[in-house]
Amino acid sequence: MQNRASSTSIASSGGDTRVQSSHSTTDLAGRFITLIENAEDRLRLMRKKAVTEFSKHEERMIHFAATQKQIKRIIDDRLGVLTSQSIFSDATLTDGDGIGCTAGTRSSGSITTITLPISATRHKAMEFSLRVFHDTDVKTAVVEYRMQVLPVFVRFAARDQLTIPIADETDTCVIDWIDAKLVGFVETYFDVFFHREYQRKHLVTDPVFGIPFPKSMASDIRERHGLTLHFFTEESCRLFDERPSYYLGAPFGSTVDPGCTAPVSLRNEP
Structure with missing residues (x-):
């Protein structure tokens, strides 16, 4: 069976049959060349644009x-x-x-x-x-x-x-x-x-006022008998300097452990 999609049969007056393309090969080649040239023009424009954009x-x-x-x-x-x-x-x-x-x-x-x-x-x-x-x-x-x-x-x-x-x-x-x-x-x-959560691990107690506070907020610090004492205010530090043995809970030179400091509420005036 003849493939009619691939060729067209034309009968001549002499009875010869010949196959002709719908367009001449020259026309087809011309169409290809036009497309190629258009593609090359587009490429040149793209390259030119790339140079311009880069600049x-x-x-x-x-x-x-x-x-x-x-x-x-x-x-x-x-x-x-x-x-x-x-x-x-x-x-x-x-x-x-x-x-x-x-x-x-x-x-x-x-x-x-x-x-x-x-x-x-x-x-x-x-x-x-x-x-x-x-x-x-x-x-x-x-x-x-x-x-x-x-x-x-x-x-x-x-x-x-x-x-x-x-x-x-x-x-x-x-x-x-x-x-x-x-x-x-x-x-x-x-x-x-x-914020208390950030200071929780760094709380100390003022030995005079008996209140806990973050050591970073200490107004002053004193060293006594191997202890580091932090004072929340200048006033508490002043009171301590006036009567350190009282606020430590034992006289200086005593055999009582100075760390056993009585709470403020339990101290008695002499």
Whole structure:
């Protein structure tokens, strides 16, 4: 059986049958060439566009570098104000960069990490960071704030972001935003400082007032007979200095264990 889909039979006056294509091979080749040329034109346009976009990308990277430098200066200035406070003078500042290249995508940025270590007045280490980076198209700069406190017994903003068009003026909005984050951090710092769950393992008793309090809140400290005495107020410390043997529960030089201090409510005036 003849495959009619593959050819067309045309009978000539001489009875000969010949097969003709619907179009000449020359026309078919011309159609192929046109398609190929169109594809090559598209490819050239795509390559040209890629070069143009890369040039624009590089220009935006230059603008971002200037914006990032400006933001970093603001961050350093504001952190300088924070660490100038005596309670934060032991803070450690670590600077890092976010420059890299992954799968052909380059990124640039910076990160500043602030760590507050455990100390005599701080029983919980705290840390937060401010990172500056750009979006994929390098059209906006992003300032990211992150804070970590573990375990979590208080509410706080663990993460926030500020997005800024690179071409825009940044000083005012960045300063206001960073100031708000730093004030929020200090608020959280004192929430931790006063929270009983964070201080539970560090309670001491004022030998004069007989009240428990976190040792980090001690107004003064005295050493007596191998004991470390913490005073909640200057007044209790003054009273102790006036009559130490009374508040220790035994005269100096006595064989009575000075650690056996009578509760305030059971003491008798001489």
